[in-house]
Amino acid sequence: MHWQHAYQKWKHFDKLDKELKQQLDNMDEKALEDAFYKPLTFGTGGMRGELGPGTNRMNIYTVRKAAEGLARYLMEKGEEWSAKGIVVAHDSRHMSPEFALETAKVMGAHRIPVTLFTSLRPTPELSFAVRHLGAAAGVVITASHNPPEYNGYKVYNEAGGQVPPDEAEKIIAKVQEVENELTVKVAEKKEMETRGLLRWVDEEVDGPYVQALETIVRRRDVIQEQADRLKIVFTPLHGTSRDLLVRGLDQLGFKHVTVVEEQAQPDPEFSTVESPNPEEHQAFTMAIEYGKRLNADILIGTDPDADRLGVAVKNDQGDYPVLTGNQLGALMLHYLLSKSEKLPDNGVMIKTIVTSEMGRAIADHFGIATIDTLTGFKFIGEKIRQYELSGEHTFLFGYEESYGYLIGDFVRDKDAIQAAIVACEMAAYYKTKGKTLLDALNDLYQQFGYYREDLHSITLKGKEGEEKIRGIMEDFRKNPLDRAGDLRVYAVEDYQTGERTFVKDGQVESINLPRASVVKFLMNDNCWCCLRPSGTEPKMKFYFGVRGETREACNKRLKELKEAVLSRVKVEA
Known part of the structure; x- marks a missing residue:
């Protein structure tokens, strides 16, 4: 759907949250396009984005849509499974308590029990709680260390781990089935509590953890x-x-x-x-x-x-x-x-x-x-x-x-x-x-031996930023790095194709890991560099790792490696 169609749907929704409606009315066309040109997607850390109105923002409607997809996924696994319920936690960010409760209310509309913490809790405790309480899944509302304007939605499976790619794809498919995020049904909090569908915890989990x-x-x-x-x-x-x-x-x-x-x-x-x-x-x-x-x-x-x-x-x-x-x-x-x-x-x-x-x-x-x-x-x-x-x-x-x-x-x-x-x-x-x-x-x-690593990130926001990131990855795939100072690349790992190619003879090996937009260059003496777009932030990331017999040798190698890579990157943040 063209972004303007999505925008018009929101603009004319008569029950739109008043604060979101006011924000919508104050946005220019460029901001509107960025807010509506795509839906938020799951990356390495779940769904994460800036707060505000739009399909590409964190708000009560995109949270409800994500919760609806998770609810449908759990229900498809059977009534016995969904009856295990989910655990929901949240951090200290703007709208985190509200998003946690909205998640619970969507589950309540499907009669899926929810255990909700009485106040903010660490993400690892949510992971612990899922296993400790025998829940079918968990959700934590957090944007980790992102700036204040961000929030996020992380889903955990019954093992207490963030959902891996195969599970995430199934949940995403259910989320995408939700035709209108604005009309997702929710239960009332008091009704859920009365019917035993909403339970509050604190020391019951804190103590065992x-x-x-x-x-x-x-x-x-x-x-x-x-x-x-x-x-x-x-x-x-x-x-x-x-x-x-x-x-x-x-x-x-x-x-x-x-x-x-x-x-x-x-x-x-x-x-x-x-x-x-x-x-x-x-x-x-x-x-x-x-x-x-x-x-x-x-x-x-x-x-x-x-x-x-x-x-x-x-x-x-x-x-x-x-x-x-x-x-x-x-x-x-x-x-x-x-x-x-x-x-x-x-x-x-x-x-x-x-x-x-x-x-x-x-x-x-x-x-x-x-x-x-x-x-x-x-x-x-x-x-x-x-x-x-x-x-x-x-x-x-x-x-x-x-x-x-x-x-x-x-x-x-x-x-x-x-x-x-x-x-x-x-x-x-x-x-x-x-x-x-x-x-x-x-x-x-x-x-x-001495080891040194470094990370260089370039922030590239919005639709234009995504295109620049794709261009950087494409350039390094087509024209792979071959050397940096005394370091020579002996193999190139492309995790998008799942192949490791050795430079000397062209021999190809399979990489037994999930597909991802990542390229890694392996060099002599346990040195390497790796390029990947962030899965949770609008950033292009460059990782560097070197080893040397002395601290000075390490520093020299790191400087030369970074220069060899970053001198090829001609973009403005």
């Missing part, structure tokens, strides 16, 4: 030994993690946890930071001020829905450099493997194709297999479920470069609360050795 955190601790004795000396500063960045993480740290014996008060309260504007993303070092500005004032050992920060964790550690100069996601992942992996009493023979570590190769080197050292997945933690969750059913592997750790980690599989998505617990335990352990996490990281570099 916090109790499960006990299972990921390796050295409780170390925590007790350092309880009076280890100083922790924590910022939830105006999000959902404060109560649950403070409670978990306290239960495990950490005594000196100081919360950054200015960022402790939920705030949909995230008013104290440029971006509520622990990947962005500016998000730690206030935490660093606290750290210097208190002489803290470790600073921890979670994104608004508490599935990503950032960590900063005091160095010899009294500053607090922020670890990268790859660095923290390598530290966690090594610590967990080295402090386990006995590693299973079929143990496995799972990472994404754009995560550092240092993790593979560490896993190899302990005789643990490494499995690569596409970008997006849902693929890691899918592998955990697969191995749980087949018994082929025992899951030990999963991570991605974008600050996502999972230790205990009682959750099937990245979990910043779990990761924060382990990060603080590591800090306590190395403090007993007179070391910081930075010292421990340098020890790993000495043992496994």
Whole structure:
């Protein structure tokens, strides 16, 4: 349908939400086209977009449409299945509580039971709740670390993982069957409560989740030994993690946890930071001020829905450099493997194709297999479920470069609360050795070689932005990278065709992963670069990974590789 037809349908809908109608009336033609030229689609993290009127925006009608599609999908699996119901959670963003309730009301129209949290909760707790309560599915309303004008809709299956591509396609098909998002039927909240179709929870899930955190601790004795000396500063960045993480740290014996008060309260504007993303070092500005004032050992920060964790550690100069996601992942992996009493023979570590190769080197050292997945933690969750059913592997750790980690599989998505617990335990352990996490990281570099990674993103919004992103991907497919300084490309992986092509002889291998618009160039000495459009943001992403025998060699290779790739990209954001 041409965008103007969709716009006219909304404009003349006599029951249109008053606030959305007012916004619609104030939009120019370019804004209207961007709001209506397509429906929101599911990417690596579900449905996500800017708030506002239109089929390409997050609003009560697009949320109802998504919920209607999910309801039809569950009903098609049978009455016994849909009777298990769904669990719904939400974060601190604009319209998150409203979207959570709208989801419940659509389910109520189909007599599908809904369990709804009484207030905002972390995304990983939603994953836990689906499994703990035996629900058929889960939904969390969140846009993770996106700017304030965004919100999102993430769907989880009965295993507690984000729906993988095959399930997502079936749900999307049901969503697309919904002819008019404006007329989706909803039940009344009071009626649902009276009929037992809407149930509210809090401690019923909070308690068991916090109790499960006990299972990921390796050295409780170390925590007790350092309880009076280890100083922790924590910022939830105006999000959902404060109560649950403070409670978990306290239960495990950490005594000196100081919360950054200015960022402790939920705030949909995230008013104290440029971006509520622990990947962005500016998000730690206030935490660093606290750290210097208190002489803290470790600073921890979670994104608004508490599935990503950032960590900063005091160095010899009294500053607090922020670890990268790859660095923290390598530290966690090594610590967990080295402090386990006995590693299973079929143990496995799972990472994404754009995560550092240092993790593979560490896993190899302990005789643990490494499995690569596409970008997006849902693929890691899918592998955990697969191995749980087949018994082929025992899951030990999963991570991605974008600050996502999972230790205990009682959750099937990245979990910043779990990761924060382990990060603080590591800090306590190395403090007993007179070391910081930075010292421990340098020890790993000495043992496994120096690794450096980087990410360059270009924001390209709207219809024009999508066309530019397609052009960049097409250019690198037709004219593949061949060298960068002393690095030579020996193979090109195209995940859209599912083929790995070796440069020397043209030999082709199959890549046993789902199809995706991703191109990766493999180079000598465990170096690589990867191009992919983001599945959740209007961005073109360029990932770089290098290894060298020295820090200087690493830095030189990274500079040359980035120049070789980015010099070919001629677009304006």
